[in-house]
Amino acid sequence: MMHSKTKRNEVVSMNIIELKNVGYAYENKRKVLKAINLSLEEGKMYAILGSSGCGKTTLLSLMGGLDSPSDGQIFYEGKNIEKAGLSAHRKNNVAFIFQSYNLIDYLTPKENVALTSKLPPQPILERVGLTEEESRRNVLKLSGGQQQRVAIARALASDAKVILADEPTGNLDEDTAAEIANILKECAHQMNKCVVIVTHSNELAKQADEVLRLHRGEMKMLDRLNQSGRSGCYTEIVLQTYKAFNR
Amino acid sequence: MDLLKRACLYLVRKKGKTATLLAFLLVMATLVLTCFSIQSATITANTNIKKALLGYFTINAKHLDTGITESVLNQILSIDGLSGNYILRSYSYANYYDTDGKLLEISTEGAAQTPAEYENAGKIVASSNSENDSYFTEGGFKLTEGKAITSENGNAVLIHEKFAERNGLTIGDTIQLFDVTDKNRVTDVTVAGIFTSTKEQDAIGIAPSCDLYDNIVFTDLATASYLLYGTEDETNIQFGDFHVNDPEELDRIMEQVQEINGVDWNSCTLTCYDKDYQNAKKSLEGLQNIVFIAIAVVSAICFLVLALFMTLRLRSRIHETGIYLAMGISKGAVLLQYLLEVFIVAAIALLLSYGASAAISNQIGSRLLSQVTAETYETVDLTQNAETAKQPTEDLGLSEIIVEISATDYAIVWAFGLVICMVSTALAAYPIMKMNPKNILSQMS
Numbered sequence: 001m002m003h004s005k006t007k008r009n010e011v012v013s014m015n016i017i018e019l020k021n022v023g024y025a026y027e028n029k030r031k032v033l034k035a036i037n038l039s040l041e042e043g044k045m046y047a048i049l050g051s052s053g054c055g056k057t058t059l060l061s062l063m064g065g066l067d068s069p070s071d072g073q074i075f076y077e078g079k080n081i082e083k084a085g086l087s088a089h090r091k092n093n094v095a096f097i098f099q100s101y102n103l104i105d106y107l108t109p110k111e112n113v114a115l116t117s118k119l120p121p122q123p124i125l126e127r128v129g130l131t132e133e134e135s136r137r138n139v140l141k142l143s144g145g146q147q148q149r150v151a152i153a154r155a156l157a158s159d160a161k162v163i164l165a166d167e168p169t170g171n172l173d174e175d176t177a178a179e180i181a182n183i184l185k186e187c188a189h190q191m192n193k194c195v196v197i198v199t200h201s202n203e204l205a206k207q208a209d210e211v212l213r214l215h216r217g218e219m220k221m222l223d224r225l226n227q228s229g230r231s232g233c234y235t236e237i238v239l240q241t242y243k244a245f246n247r
Numbered sequence: 248m249d250l251l252k253r254a255c256l257y258l259v260r261k262k263g264k265t266a267t268l269l270a271f272l273l274v275m276a277t278l279v280l281t282c283f284s285i286q287s288a289t290i291t292a293n294t295n296i297k298k299a300l301l302g303y304f305t306i307n308a309k310h311l312d313t314g315i316t317e318s319v320l321n322q323i324l325s326i327d328g329l330s331g332n333y334i335l336r337s338y339s340y341a342n343y344y345d346t347d348g349k350l351l352e353i354s355t356e357g358a359a360q361t362p363a364e365y366e367n368a369g370k371i372v373a374s375s376n377s378e379n380d381s382y383f384t385e386g387g388f389k390l391t392e393g394k395a396i397t398s399e400n401g402n403a404v405l406i407h408e409k410f411a412e413r414n415g416l417t418i419g420d421t422i423q424l425f426d427v428t429d430k431n432r433v434t435d436v437t438v439a440g441i442f443t444s445t446k447e448q449d450a451i452g453i454a455p456s457c458d459l460y461d462n463i464v465f466t467d468l469a470t471a472s473y474l475l476y477g478t479e480d481e482t483n484i485q486f487g488d489f490h491v492n493d494p495e496e497l498d499r500i501m502e503q504v505q506e507i508n509g510v511d512w513n514s515c516t517l518t519c520y521d522k523d524y525q526n527a528k529k530s531l532e533g534l535q536n537i538v539f540i541a542i543a544v545v546s547a548i549c550f551l552v553l554a555l556f557m558t559l560r561l562r563s564r565i566h567e568t569g570i571y572l573a574m575g576i577s578k579g580a581v582l583l584q585y586l587l588e589v590f591i592v593a594a595i596a597l598l599l600s601y602g603a604s605a606a607i608s609n610q611i612g613s614r615l616l617s618q619v620t621a622e623t624y625e626t627v628d629l630t631q632n633a634e635t636a637k638q639p640t641e642d643l644g645l646s647e648i649i650v651e652i653s654a655t656d657y658a659i660v661w662a663f664g665l666v667i668c669m670v671s672t673a674l675a676a677y678p679i680m681k682m683n684p685k686n687i688l689s690q691m692s
Binding site: 058061064066067087088089090091092096098103104105106107111114115116138154 | 248261574688
């Protein structure tokens with residue numbers, strides 16, 4: 001747990017991921033991210049909003065070590081992830097959840113979860129709502145919601161402190177999406193993970209502790225719920241602000 | 248989950264893809280293994296032909312009083328590369344008498360006119376070993392009773408069965424040989440064996456009675472030497488056959504023979520006999536070249552097709568690769584998994600190919616070899632005998648060749664096959680492995 005105590009004995013979350021002046025340009029030199037500065041803490045769920053093509057997924061990829069930034073540096077627990085090794089960063093520090101689930105299609109849910117973990121997979125799968133029988137099926141024979149639960153279970157099993165979710169509810173119906181959102185929220189609040197969600201969904205964003213907006217390569221903080229406000233819902237004001245930004 | 252388990256699960260769960268790869272590798276391994284086994288068989292055939300069609304050279308005196316002396320013979324035999332199998336022969340003529348001094352009757356049926364002093368004579372063929380003499384080995388004569396003549400059993404003769412019948416001679420009887428000149432050389436000899444001729448005499452009607460097969464008497468060199476020179480000591484031998492171990496070395500050996508002092512090459516001829524071997528070798532070399540080209544072409548095609556096959560196979564697994572990389576599994580581990588899958592399937596294919604190739608190569612190989620040996624035999628005509636000419640492979644020692652897969656060939660194909668599989672997989676995976684995970688995931692989406 002990355003907590004430290006202040007002089008007044010207050011528990012303060014420490015930054016687990018920190019972006020310093022991170023910029024990214026495609027091969028055609030088009031800059032998609034410009035000098036992003038961002039600090040993310042454990043035990044919080046973040047939502048990143050933004051129009052299509054604004055660089056949300058790229059930002060997530062950079063945080064997850066799937067790619068290297070053109071400018072700036074990314075730190076995990078104070079260490080530059082490139083210096084520590086991107087592959088090791090992906091293996092030990094972060095876990096991905098994708099819109100299209102990205103499960104290995106010739107493995108069962110149990111085997112998918114066991115890919116990155118030596119922990120028994122069944123309790124984790126049950127925690128996200130899969131029965132023993134469902135855990136033994138081929139993943140392609142599960143519904144979209146079930147597949148996404150497997151993907152979440154895989155992320156949880158990896159024991160990574162940061163979960164990066166790219167449109168995790170994009171392919172799901174409303175009810176299932178709400179359930180997935182709750183699971184992700186639990187991951188952040190009960191398991192003390194840092195959950196970063198890239199989404200278009202306002203409903204999902206409502207569940208986040210902090211909402212960030214990426215616009216023309218720059219990051220804006222839309223709303224930050226206070227620590228006591230975690231149990232509350234996302235306010236209408238925030239949504240209106242978001243709409244105003246979009247305009 | 249370790250990569251071996253992942254590889255095994257992929258192979259088991261993706262049955263169709265595994266079966267396709269297995270079938271593909273099985274066909275390739277069988278093809279290559281078949282080519283290798285046929286090539287080995289041609290090498291064996293070549294060796295057998297060398298043994299069967301031993302090259303040899305002859306030294307033939309132009310006159311009775313010339314030829315090679317024992318000293319020259321010893322020098323020839325000391326040359327490296329000779330098989331030790333040689334036949335020395337001398338010719339003479341003699342009148343045949345029984346022990347009571349009664350002239351024995353010879354055959355004159357079908358004989359041409361004979362000079363007066365040879366009217367009662369027969370041809371004496373002295374051989375160092377009648378058993379290995381071409382008169383007996385190449386189908387002209389066949390010993391039916393008794394034992395062969397060698398240098399060890401002196402004063403012994405082999406007589407024709409008709410001559411024996413005509414004169415009431417049996418094995419153990421003694422006859423006298425009188426030289427046909429006026430030198431009155433006579434020697435007593437014992438009938439050691441009776442032979443028969445297995446083919447009609449070509450020169451019947453042209454040959455004088457003394458040269459008729461029925462009247463030929465085989466004896467040892469010492470006896471003939473006495474009849475010719477009046478001594479059993481060192482004398483000239485008129486004819487010598489010298490076999491070599493490897494027909495390829497015949498030229499070198501003959502050059503060394505020509506350098507020996509004491510041989511009057513103006514009165515002797517030195518002749519090389521390797522035409523049979525050269526003809527057979529030419530046909531086999533043709534087959535060997537074809538098989539060699541086949542191995543090269545099949546290997547190249549296998550490599551290219553496998554590389555293409557693996558490229559398509561791995562391209563369909565970009566998605567999976569991206570997922571593994573996103574989960575922090577290293578590129579090396581992912582590549583190793585793919586290699587391991589191909590390795591397992593290749594190992595199974597190579598095991599199965601043994602049986603498949605054994606069956607195919609035996610069929611194809613035997614057919615090719617028999618075709619080649621048939622061609623060879625048309626030019627070889629070893630025995631000049633129509634009856635034996637129908638079984639060329641027996642004469643050339645090819646009938647015993649079984650086209651089979653040797654341990655060496657199998658090991659080579661294993662090593663070669665696995666290297667091809669690994670290299671083609673690695674090459675196919677290279678473009679994917681070169682991409683960073685984000686690009687792979689972009690392709691996925």
